Amino acid sequence: MSFDYDLFVIGGGSGGVRAARVAAQAGARVALAEEDRYGGTCVQRGCVPKKLMVFASEYPGYIEDAKAYGWDATLGDFNWDAFKSKLHAELDRLEGVYRNILGNNGVQTFDARAKLADPHTVELSDGSRKTAKHILLAMGGWPVLPDIKGAELGITSNDVFHLDALPETMLILGGGYIACEFACILNGLGVNVTQYYRGAQILRGFDEEARGLVSEEMQQNGIDLHLGTNILEMAQDGDKIRVKATNGTERVFDKVMFATGRRPNTADMGLEELGVKLGRYGEVLVDEYSQTNIPSIYAVGDVTDRVNLTPVAIREGMAFVETVFKGNPTPVDHDLIPTAIFTQPEMGTIGMSEEEARDRGPIEVYATSFKPMRESFAGRAQRVLMKLVVCADTRRVLGCHIVAPGAGEMIQLAGIAVKMGATKEDFDRTVAVHPTMSEEIVTMREPVRTA
Numbered sequence: 001m002s003f004d005y006d007l008f009v010i011g012g013g014s015g016g017v018r019a020a021r022v023a024a025q026a027g028a029r030v031a032l033a034e035e036d037r038y039g040g041t042c043v044q045r046g047c048v049p050k051k052l053m054v055f056a057s058e059y060p061g062y063i064e065d066a067k068a069y070g071w072d073a074t075l076g077d078f079n080w081d082a083f084k085s086k087l088h089a090e091l092d093r094l095e096g097v098y099r100n101i102l103g104n105n106g107v108q109t110f111d112a113r114a115k116l117a118d119p120h121t122v123e124l125s126d127g128s129r130k131t132a133k134h135i136l137l138a139m140g141g142w143p144v145l146p147d148i149k150g151a152e153l154g155i156t157s158n159d160v161f162h163l164d165a166l167p168e169t170m171l172i173l174g175g176g177y178i179a180c181e182f183a184c185i186l187n188g189l190g191v192n193v194t195q196y197y198r199g200a201q202i203l204r205g206f207d208e209e210a211r212g213l214v215s216e217e218m219q220q221n222g223i224d225l226h227l228g229t230n231i232l233e234m235a236q237d238g239d240k241i242r243v244k245a246t247n248g249t250e251r252v253f254d255k256v257m258f259a260t261g262r263r264p265n266t267a268d269m270g271l272e273e274l275g276v277k278l279g280r281y282g283e284v285l286v287d288e289y290s291q292t293n294i295p296s297i298y299a300v301g302d303v304t305d306r307v308n309l310t311p312v313a314i315r316e317g318m319a320f321v322e323t324v325f326k327g328n329p330t331p332v333d334h335d336l337i338p339t340a341i342f343t344q345p346e347m348g349t350i351g352m353s354e355e356e357a358r359d360r361g362p363i364e365v366y367a368t369s370f371k372p373m374r375e376s377f378a379g380r381a382q383r384v385l386m387k388l389v390v391c392a393d394t395r396r397v398l399g400c401h402i403v404a405p406g407a408g409e410m411i412q413l414a415g416i417a418v419k420m421g422a423t424k425e426d427f428d429r430t431v432a433v434h435p436t437m438s439e440e441i442v443t444m445r446e447p448v449r450t451a
């Protein structure tokens with residue numbers, strides 16, 4: 001049977017664009033449909049615009065530090081309109097880059113929504129149909145609103161980049177990394193931020209000591225964090241939103257932002273009709289090669305809800321191409337993925353938390369928390385944390401957790417050692433770089449506890 005294409009990719013985000021490009025470079029005839037903007041979540045409403053906002057939000061701290069270091073510096077006003085137009089010009093530029101990557105590599109693109117018609121056929125929103133030997137689902141995910149009365153009055157992270165003006169007060173609901181990052185960003189930009197989270201501590205799943213420090217520092221920086229607190233109901237109150245909470249309070253905010261989870265974009269895609277197996281939250285179920293139960297259909301990235309990060313979606317896309325177009329079956333390696341949370345202070349982490357590791361066997365914990373030289377001189381109360389979780393038997397470093405300015409940059413490098421299977425003694429053998437914060441990661445001699 002002859003097909004229009006060797007590969008049809010649905011979704012022009014991190015995973016889809018990478019898979020389409022690499023497959024085309026390997027000689028495959030490739031098409032890709034994108035219903036919105038090329039670059040997907042990461043480029044248009046995730047990592048990139050978020051990180052630019054993180055940068056913008058850090059300047060007040062720099063001005064304070066500059067004064068402490070003897071500079072005659074004063075902080076002026078933040079011009080949201082000026083920043084926003086520059087931000088969107090950058091996102092437009094990046095969209096162009098992604099389009100060019102596809103075009104220059106001979107991938108045919110369709111600016112359309114696509115859904116499945118049969119195991120080898122995609123139907124586009126203009127009604128046309130395209131056939132392909134393989135179909136790759138890379139539709140990503142979308143934020144979900146909680147089931148709360150008045151929830152339609154709230155916004156999500158998607159909307160923050162498009163606000164007409166920065167609000168004076170904002171309530172953020174959620175305790176995951178997106179909620180915490182936006183709480184820090186908006187706080188830094190001068191918004192009065194309140195954060196409600198129903199759990200006992202933010203950043204569930206991460207090392208307890210590390211998330212405890214981030215939580216403490218966020219509050220010290222002025223975020224009004226309420227743990228064990230959820231929204232009961234919301235109502236319009238003039239141009240503000242009145243919020244009743246489970247802690248018995250009723251407060252009024254200019255904006256309410258939900259960061260209460262994301263769901264895979266699998267609704268109305270023809271997947272159920274075709275018998276593609278989906279999980280409880282609509283995620284596409286795949287094997288280690290990203291293949292679904294229908295042999296011609298594969299899925300990568302957030303739509304599979306494995307590890308929802310851009311570099312992971314990209315690797316899944318590349319492993320798919322190795323497997324299907326290069327005759328080199330390549331399972332995706334989801335073990336020991338370093339990651340960063342761009343709160344203020346940042347957290348960088350790889351491997352097991354202390355809690356996770358101690359459930360598996362005997363461990364030693366090496367940790368140090370201190371005021372870094374730069375911030376201490378400037379009179380900031382900020383503390384940092386360097387922590388290694390070590391297997392008592394093999395001496396391997398099972399987890400590395402850093403809370404510090406620049407922790408994202410540090411964990412990328414420490415991550416190589418941990419991924420290579422470095423032992424505590426390998427860390428010890430490495431000479432410190434002095435004076436830095438990260439030198440502490442190689443100078444911790446005695447465990448603070450064993451478990």
Ligand SMILES: Cc1cc2nc3c(=O)[nH]c(=O)nc-3n(C[C@H](O)[C@H](O)[C@H](O)COP(=O)(O)OP(=O)(O)OC[C@H]3O[C@@H](n4cnc5c(N)ncnc54)[C@H](O)[C@@H]3O)c2cc1C
Nearest residue numbers: 011013014015035040041042046114140301302308309310
């Ligand atoms: C606020 C925020 C911050 C983040 N920060 C980070 C970070 O710092 N680091 C990190 O690694 N990750 C971060 N992420 C996660 C990261 O953005 C995602 O893991 C990544 O974008 C997933 O890529 P993907 O290819 O699976 O999907 P996406 O990038 O979401 O791309 C999917 C694309 O498919 C399109 N699409 C959907 N359905 C259809 C259809 N039927 N037809 C045609 N097109 C369709 C969508 O329009 C979209 O463009 C963040 C996410 C958010 C929301």
